[in-house]
Amino acid sequence: MKRLLILDGNSLLNRAFYAIPLLSTNEGVYTNAVYGFTNMLIKMKEELKPDYIVSTFDRKAPTFRHLEYQDYKAGRKKMPPELAAQFPIVKEMLNLFSISIYEMDGYEADDLIGSLAKFAESNDIEVYIVTGDRDALQLASDNINVVITKKGITEKEIYTRTRMIEEMGVTPTQFIDVKGLMGDQSDNIPGVPGIGEKTAYKLIQNYGSVEGVLEHVEEISGKKVKENLIQYSEQAIFSKRLATINTEVPIDFDLDEIRSNENFDREGLRRLFFKLQMKTLLDKIPEAEGEEKSGADSEVDFKKINSVEELKAAIDSLEKEVYFTFNLDGISKYSLLTIKDIFISDGEKNYEIVFDAINDKNGIEVLRQFFENEDIKKVSHDVKNFLTALRKLDIDMKGLIFDTALAAYLIDSSKGDYPILTLVNEYLGEDPKGDVETVNMKLCFHMKKLYGYLKTKIEEAKMENLLYDVELPLTLVLSSMEEYGFKVNSSILDELSEKFKKEIDETQKTIYELAEEEFNINSPKQLGKILFEKLDLPVVKKTKTGYSTNAEVLEKLSDKHPIIDKITYFRQLTKIYSTYIEGLKAVIDEDGCIHSNFNQTVTTTGRLSSTEPNLQNIPIKYEMGREIRKVFIPREEKDVILSADYSQIELRVLAHIANDENMIDAFKHDIDIHTKTASEVFKTPIGEVTSLMRSRAKAVNFGIVYGISDFSLSQDLHITKKEAKEYMDIYFDRYPKIREFMDNIVKDAGAEGYVTTIMNRRRFIPEITSSNKMVKALGERLSMNAPIQGSAADIIKMAMVNVYNKLKEKNMKSKLILQVHDELIINVVPEELEAIKALIKEEMESAVKLNVPLEVDINIGESWYDAK
Numbered sequence: 001m002k003r004l005l006i007l008d009g010n011s012l013l014n015r016a017f018y019a020i021p022l023l024s025t026n027e028g029v030y031t032n033a034v035y036g037f038t039n040m041l042i043k044m045k046e047e048l049k050p051d052y053i054v055s056t057f058d059r060k061a062p063t064f065r066h067l068e069y070q071d072y073k074a075g076r077k078k079m080p081p082e083l084a085a086q087f088p089i090v091k092e093m094l095n096l097f098s099i100s101i102y103e104m105d106g107y108e109a110d111d112l113i114g115s116l117a118k119f120a121e122s123n124d125i126e127v128y129i130v131t132g133d134r135d136a137l138q139l140a141s142d143n144i145n146v147v148i149t150k151k152g153i154t155e156k157e158i159y160t161r162t163r164m165i166e167e168m169g170v171t172p173t174q175f176i177d178v179k180g181l182m183g184d185q186s187d188n189i190p191g192v193p194g195i196g197e198k199t200a201y202k203l204i205q206n207y208g209s210v211e212g213v214l215e216h217v218e219e220i221s222g223k224k225v226k227e228n229l230i231q232y233s234e235q236a237i238f239s240k241r242l243a244t245i246n247t248e249v250p251i252d253f254d255l256d257e258i259r260s261n262e263n264f265d266r267e268g269l270r271r272l273f274f275k276l277q278m279k280t281l282l283d284k285i286p287e288a289e290g291e292e293k294s295g296a297d298s299e300v301d302f303k304k305i306n307s308v309e310e311l312k313a314a315i316d317s318l319e320k321e322v323y324f325t326f327n328l329d330g331i332s333k334y335s336l337l338t339i340k341d342i343f344i345s346d347g348e349k350n351y352e353i354v355f356d357a358i359n360d361k362n363g364i365e366v367l368r369q370f371f372e373n374e375d376i377k378k379v380s381h382d383v384k385n386f387l388t389a390l391r392k393l394d395i396d397m398k399g400l401i402f403d404t405a406l407a408a409y410l411i412d413s414s415k416g417d418y419p420i421l422t423l424v425n426e427y428l429g430e431d432p433k434g435d436v437e438t439v440n441m442k443l444c445f446h447m448k449k450l451y452g453y454l455k456t457k458i459e460e461a462k463m464e465n466l467l468y469d470v471e472l473p474l475t476l477v478l479s480s481m482e483e484y485g486f487k488v489n490s491s492i493l494d495e496l497s498e499k500f501k502k503e504i505d506e507t508q509k510t511i512y513e514l515a516e517e518e519f520n521i522n523s524p525k526q527l528g529k530i531l532f533e534k535l536d537l538p539v540v541k542k543t544k545t546g547y548s549t550n551a552e553v554l555e556k557l558s559d560k561h562p563i564i565d566k567i568t569y570f571r572q573l574t575k576i577y578s579t580y581i582e583g584l585k586a587v588i589d590e591d592g593c594i595h596s597n598f599n600q601t602v603t604t605t606g607r608l609s610s611t612e613p614n615l616q617n618i619p620i621k622y623e624m625g626r627e628i629r630k631v632f633i634p635r636e637e638k639d640v641i642l643s644a645d646y647s648q649i650e651l652r653v654l655a656h657i658a659n660d661e662n663m664i665d666a667f668k669h670d671i672d673i674h675t676k677t678a679s680e681v682f683k684t685p686i687g688e689v690t691s692l693m694r695s696r697a698k699a700v701n702f703g704i705v706y707g708i709s710d711f712s713l714s715q716d717l718h719i720t721k722k723e724a725k726e727y728m729d730i731y732f733d734r735y736p737k738i739r740e741f742m743d744n745i746v747k748d749a750g751a752e753g754y755v756t757t758i759m760n761r762r763r764f765i766p767e768i769t770s771s772n773k774m775v776k777a778l779g780e781r782l783s784m785n786a787p788i789q790g791s792a793a794d795i796i797k798m799a800m801v802n803v804y805n806k807l808k809e810k811n812m813k814s815k816l817i818l819q820v821h822d823e824l825i826i827n828v829v830p831e832e833l834e835a836i837k838a839l840i841k842e843e844m845e846s847a848v849k850l851n852v853p854l855e856v857d858i859n860i861g862e863s864w865y866d867a868k
């Protein structure tokens with residue numbers, strides 16, 4: 001998910017002001033709040049790496065709460081002038097960081113935070129709200145994290161919906177009800193006299209809401225509490241309204257406008273921090289004013305190549321190890337992908353090849369002789385798309401010995417993006433200046449030094465095999481897959497489109513029949529009225545505008561009325577239709593194929609990702625979703641699609657890494673691992689294991705792989721936490737080495753800061769050392785799962801390289817065309833079918849030697865659907 005960071009400007013400045021002793025410049029400008037706020041911002045950017053950042057502030061104008069209640073926030077101390085003077089400075093700093101500021105007359109910053117958070121959540125964006133104000137806890141959800149600063153600015157607690165329920169016993173929405181009863185002294189919200197925090201929590205836990213408490217007031221023990229609730233019932237309702245954050249502020253939020261922009265005004269920030277005499281902040285800005293540059297921005301002389309004759313002379317003059325970068329056009333679509341410029345350097349001689357100037361038969365031949373010459377060792381950066389562009393020219397690169405983007409990714413996989421300029425800044429202390437062409441030349445010139453630095457880092461981390469045997473050759477494989485593409489049957493896609501429309505219409509009609517009226521199913525407000533007023537279903541959750549009808553609510557109501565499953569199905573259908581039926585139509589290229597883009601440097605686990613379109617995430621929950629795979633067909637009429645899928649690879653990896661004899665024995669004797677686990681967890685002979693037992697054991701097996709807690713397992717299986725704990729205790733009793741592995745890997749992660757896979761792929765786990773229990777628990781789960789999922793990624797990548805090399809070595813016409821995590825898809829020509837089956841099975845099952853056998857299931861069909 002994309003990630004949004006929301007800063008509560010007033011709250012954080014207030015925290016920083018009182019946490020840090022009063023500081024000022026020689027000119028008397030106060031800076032302690034600015035300093036603390038900026039450090040928090042930089043820390044949050046580093047820790048969360050948000051895709052979007054905003055900051056909100058209060059305005060002086062009265063809000064709707066002041067208009068309803070004149071005493072709202074009455075009695076608050078006036079802001080010290082030393083703090084008030086720092087607000088404009090912080091806003092200037094935010095502007096220089098290209099961070100959008102939101103403030104609006106009539107609304108508090110909390111309302112803007114709430115509205116932006118809910119907007120982001122509805123767009124599948126994960127949210128982190130950083131504040132010192134606990135009022136924001138009411139916004140917490142599964143995707144909205146509320147980061148509460150504690151003890152000044154050095155410590156923080158992260159709250160989600162789950163944590164609030166576990167620790168406070170109330171949901172985020174019910175937190176508002178608690179405040180409605182107990183009031184809020186800081187905001188001067190009255191609440192109900194005589195009801196403190198402890199009583200308020202107890203009442204809401206028992207009756208669910210202020211309204212629920214008032215409805216059952218006669219049941220409440222305690223004469224004075226009961227009397228006050230009756231006497232101040234309207235005040236309780238009113239207090240709840242005052243405490244409720246408005247999440248529907250009429251303000252336009254533009255995601256592009258709030259995108260985290262790393263091209264902020266560095267010079268402006270350096271000037272500001274220099275003026276404020278913040279030396280430590282200056283050090284965090286590249287080329288800080290008043291300090292020496294860590295590297296000189298040298299002028300580099302590149303000779304421009306404008307003819308084939310000049311190209312041949314330039315190529316002939318180069319040494320046997322060269323460094324090259326490039327500019328491409330049309331990278332979003334295979335048919336448009338072309339080379340624009342190529343910059344080549346051997347550390348002494350530097351050339352810029354203007355591709356249009358040499359783009360004829362003779363020029364391409366010179367390029368072919370250069371790029372296909374294995375004796376000329378080549379180093380580049382993020383080279384995969386360039387390889388694909390060369391393939392379009394029928395050039396198959398050889399001699400590629402290093403990719404600086406891949407190396408940087410292996411050294412730290414958490415960044416998600418590895419622009420060469422960032423690496424040159426970060427690792428070499430260089431910051432090339434000039435126009436685009438000049439900067440490109442300088443970056444190419446710096447490649448030799450960057451290569452040397454990263455090569456040493458790879459060796460220090462003992463990741464040479466991972467880079468040179470897996471990731472680097474995999475680049476060639478992915479380029480080949482992208483060039484070949486996956487053929488699409490547009491007629492079937494059109495048929496599916498009509499089928500989906502019909503199914504959506506029929507499902508809609510069924511919903512109308514069950515509801516006995518027509519309404520807008522996509523409107524939460526209208527749907528809420530149907531479900532909770534007309535059909536009188538139990539209300540699970542309320543929002544400010546009415547009833548919640550989100551997926552979580554529908555799941556809890558699934559057994560209450562047949563309309564619920566139909567609504568869930570309708571939502572799935574409409575989402576699949578828009579994303580995969582209409583979406584696929586838009587990306588079919590001129591050759592009738594879809595050429596997905598495979599990314600090597602995006603995931604922290606080592607898995608590949610697929611974009612434009614994402615072919616790894618085609619939904620399979622419903623048959624209608626699975627049918628989308630019917631669209632994907634072989635290249636030629638008599639070809640077939642072959643699917644080769646690793647069987648339970650992550651559990652096999654777990655058995656190997658933990659070296660657990662019981663699990664290893666089960667795999668070696670081809671015993672169904674879920675049935676075996678069910679037999680042991682439920683103390684039942686294998687022959688008497690029911691499908692429900694096996695299903696629950698499967699959830700335990702895969703839950704263990706992901707470091708699941710007993711609470712999460714109980715939620716997944718709809719059982720008590722006690723039962724879930726018993727399952728897990730028995731599991732670890734039967735597989736003791738797995739418990740030992742889990743304990744040890746968490747310790748290792750805490751000591752080293754990272755975990756490794758079987759091929760020494762590293763994943764850093766900074767969360768493991770967090771003082772925040774929730775973040776630390778996340779770190780523990782990641783440290784348990786990363787070696788398993790990362791090792792599985794290593795294995796299938798190694799298999800892809802081996803399969804590709806064998807197909808090439810044997811001059812086979814069949815092509816590897818897709819990878820979906822544990823599955824390889826091959827377009828097979830008929831005369832090679834039996835040979836390909838044997839080749840795939842051999843190469844995949846022998847890709848890596850484990851203590852347990854790797855097993856591959858092979859299926860063939862006339863479409864991807866048939867092969868699965």
